[in-house]
Amino acid sequence: MSNGSRTKGALASALGHIGINTVFGIPGTQNLELFEALRRSEIRTILPTTETAAAFMANGYFRASGRPAAIATIPGPGFLYALTGLAEARHDSAALIHLVSAPDGHPDKKFRLQALDLRDIAAPIVKGWLTASDASEIADAIADAYVMSMSGEPGPVVVEIARQACLAEPIATATERPLVFAADPDPSSIAKSVAKITTARRLAILAGQGASGASKALMELAELLQAPVVTTCSGRGVVPESHRLSIDAGVGAGGVGLVNDLFKECDVVLAIGCKFSHNGTSGFELVIDENKLIHVDASKGTLSSGNYRANMAIFSDAQAFLEHLLKHKHDLASSVTGFSDGELAKWKNRVRQSQADYFKFEPVLSGGDIKVSEVILALNETLSDRACILTDSGMHQNLTRNYVRVQRPRGLITPSDLQSTGFGLPAAIGAKLACPDDRVVAVIGDGSFASTAMEITTARRDGLDLMIVLINDGKLGSIRMQQLTRFGREHAVSTGCCDCRSIVESCGAEYMSLGTDIAESVQRFAAASGVRLLEVRTCDSPKLGGMVNKSILREKVLDSPVAVAAKKTRAIVNSKRKRS
Numbered sequence: 001m002s003n004g005s006r007t008k009g010a011l012a013s014a015l016g017h018i019g020i021n022t023v024f025g026i027p028g029t030q031n032l033e034l035f036e037a038l039r040r041s042e043i044r045t046i047l048p049t050t051e052t053a054a055a056f057m058a059n060g061y062f063r064a065s066g067r068p069a070a071i072a073t074i075p076g077p078g079f080l081y082a083l084t085g086l087a088e089a090r091h092d093s094a095a096l097i098h099l100v101s102a103p104d105g106h107p108d109k110k111f112r113l114q115a116l117d118l119r120d121i122a123a124p125i126v127k128g129w130l131t132a133s134d135a136s137e138i139a140d141a142i143a144d145a146y147v148m149s150m151s152g153e154p155g156p157v158v159v160e161i162a163r164q165a166c167l168a169e170p171i172a173t174a175t176e177r178p179l180v181f182a183a184d185p186d187p188s189s190i191a192k193s194v195a196k197i198t199t200a201r202r203l204a205i206l207a208g209q210g211a212s213g214a215s216k217a218l219m220e221l222a223e224l225l226q227a228p229v230v231t232t233c234s235g236r237g238v239v240p241e242s243h244r245l246s247i248d249a250g251v252g253a254g255g256v257g258l259v260n261d262l263f264k265e266c267d268v269v270l271a272i273g274c275k276f277s278h279n280g281t282s283g284f285e286l287v288i289d290e291n292k293l294i295h296v297d298a299s300k301g302t303l304s305s306g307n308y309r310a311n312m313a314i315f316s317d318a319q320a321f322l323e324h325l326l327k328h329k330h331d332l333a334s335s336v337t338g339f340s341d342g343e344l345a346k347w348k349n350r351v352r353q354s355q356a357d358y359f360k361f362e363p364v365l366s367g368g369d370i371k372v373s374e375v376i377l378a379l380n381e382t383l384s385d386r387a388c389i390l391t392d393s394g395m396h397q398n399l400t401r402n403y404v405r406v407q408r409p410r411g412l413i414t415p416s417d418l419q420s421t422g423f424g425l426p427a428a429i430g431a432k433l434a435c436p437d438d439r440v441v442a443v444i445g446d447g448s449f450a451s452t453a454m455e456i457t458t459a460r461r462d463g464l465d466l467m468i469v470l471i472n473d474g475k476l477g478s479i480r481m482q483q484l485t486r487f488g489r490e491h492a493v494s495t496g497c498c499d500c501r502s503i504v505e506s507c508g509a510e511y512m513s514l515g516t517d518i519a520e521s522v523q524r525f526a527a528a529s530g531v532r533l534l535e536v537r538t539c540d541s542p543k544l545g546g547m548v549n550k551s552i553l554r555e556k557v558l559d560s561p562v563a564v565a566a567k568k569t570r571a572i573v574n575s576k577r578k579r580s
Contacts, residue, residue, distance in 0.1 A: 010135045011099075011161065012041030013170035014142035015070065018179060020097065022046065022061065022433055024054035025072030030114065030163070031101040034072055037166040046433065046462060049454045051078045053426035055085020055156075058096040060427030063234075063413045064388050065434035066213055068095040068149055075103045075160075076114025080121075084420055086156045087125045091418040092234070093209055093275065095154035097145050098126070102133075102162050119160075127155040135168030143179060151181035153210075153275065153299035183298045185316035190324045192312060193294060198335035200267035203227045206251075206288075208280060209234035210273020210297055210318050212409040217322035218272065219243070224329055226338025227270075228347060230259055232280035233414060235273065237406035240385070244344055247351055248405075255351045256282035262347055263288055272296045273318045276307040277417045296321045355402050361481065361544035362399070363473055365514070366537040372471060375514065375536050376403040378522040379441065379469070387411065387439040388431050392424030392448035395477030400443045422451035425468065429455060432464050439467070439526070446472040446495050456507040459531045467525065468509075468533040470500060473540075484548065504533045511535070
């Protein structure tokens with residue numbers, strides 16, 4: 001076979017049947033056959049720098065598009081490197097298929113090459129583990145993995161494939177069956193929902209990532225009922241945040257108390273596609289009266305988690321539930337009063353003010369007193385409504401979540417309840433590959449830059465048009481802030497000085513720095529093409545600097561010879577008093 005020829009072997013045919021056209025992974029000795037099968041196909045293979053990044057890329061791919069991608073690893077260290085990404089995908093409700101070659105033979109031998117009990121290691125992390133020991137089993141295993149990964153709460157599924165089977169010709173199997181994974185609501189649950197809602201004067205909607213594919217129907221219901229829409233972080237943009245009914249990301253930083261107040265004024269809270277996880281409830285500080293709560297989700301496990309008890313727990317896909325509910329729009333509209341436009345505007349303004357007041361020690365741009373949030377606000381003004389912004393874990397994520405305005409479903413992607421450092425840049429690469437016509441921006445900190453800077457080579461090699469905003473304070477900013485507020489001093493959080501420009505340019509990308517005119521700099525950055533990085537250097541605000549100096553002074557005073565001597569004297573006096 002010539003290098004230019006393309007055939008559809010069993011593996012490529014099975015992947016094509018479920019719509020997967022992108023695989024992220026690194027070839028190795030034990031998966032040569034798998035990668036040879038990919039070479040012979042039309043499937044796009046993306047080479048990251050690590051398997052961890054491969055899993056983050058697949059995560060970003062799914063969360064930007066709602067379509068799964070695949071990753072491919074060897075069964076040894078490559079598989080282990082991918083575990084963090086698999087765990088992140090499980091927490092983020094991101095479907096992906098992990099293709100791993102079965103270890104070499106000789107099962108009777110001890111100390112085989114890279115032999116580990118991978119299935120047991122991965123069991124708590126993945127939704128399932130399927131095997132294909134020969135070509136006849138590949139199609140069904142891949143199809144089953146797709147249905148498993150997409151059904152209920154999306155998540156990662158592993159398919160272990162015998163090495164030689166990867167190169168076999170396709171064998172017709174039951175994969176021609178429809179790939180059905182949506183859950184339709186029980187008709188009685190719709191009737192009960194209508195009855196519950198029509199007794200309400202006011203209703204609020206809480207939307208999570210599970211509602212991302214039902215944006216149009218959700219907006220129709222919200223407008224019908226004059227219902228404010230609050231979202232989890234992963235649900236941002238389900239209703240455009242410029243819309244009068246959107247209360248922005250009220251469950252996020254600085255807003256959960258106001259959301260609790262809003263829900264108190266409602267007779268019904270309709271939660272759609274929400275997992276009620278730690279970050280989705282602001283550390284479980286969200287309060288919802290269970291008598292008011294109707295919880296709709298396609299995952300039975302989510303509905304039965306017990307995190308938030310509901311008056312009604314409805315097992316259904318978000319789109320299907322809303323379509324059935326809207327069949328009763330006349331009854332709903334004639335019963336629910338809802339909030340007036342003036343009241344909604346007041347709630348939106350209160351939440352935005354709360355968010356603006358949240359960061360007491362927001363960093364400022366180096367050499368001035370302008371807050372770093374001005375850069376995020378400039379991005380809001382410059383990017384189109386179709387933009388997709390991804391972050392890593394850290395202070396930059398909190399700032400982005402607080403100030404960005406998301407106008408499309410899946411328009412803001414962050415690591416959820418695992419909060420993996422190194423997520424943002426590779427996830428942005430996956431998002432751009434999934435949605436090549438959309439503007440994709442990775443907002444990262446210098447800690448995450450140190451973890452994944454070399455993924456710039458991946459984006460550059462594959463010809464992506466990708467924007468990277470690096471917020472650089474030379475610290476692990478979020479952890480440092482926690483140290484300062486709890487202990488008054490920082491430790492082991494300085495990332496040191498590095499020449500970001502040299503790193504970026506050595507990877508073949510364009511380096512840009514922030515000028516004195518922030519709006520002009522951001523516009524110039526957005527108008528450029530290819531892979532480019534905008535470095536935003538920041539420093540402590542005067543307020544934070546004052547707090548740090550006071551802590552240092554206090555420690556020096558307490559550790560001074562006079563203070564130490566006085567402390568010893570007090571200890572001697574107290575000891576004598578106790579003996580007497």
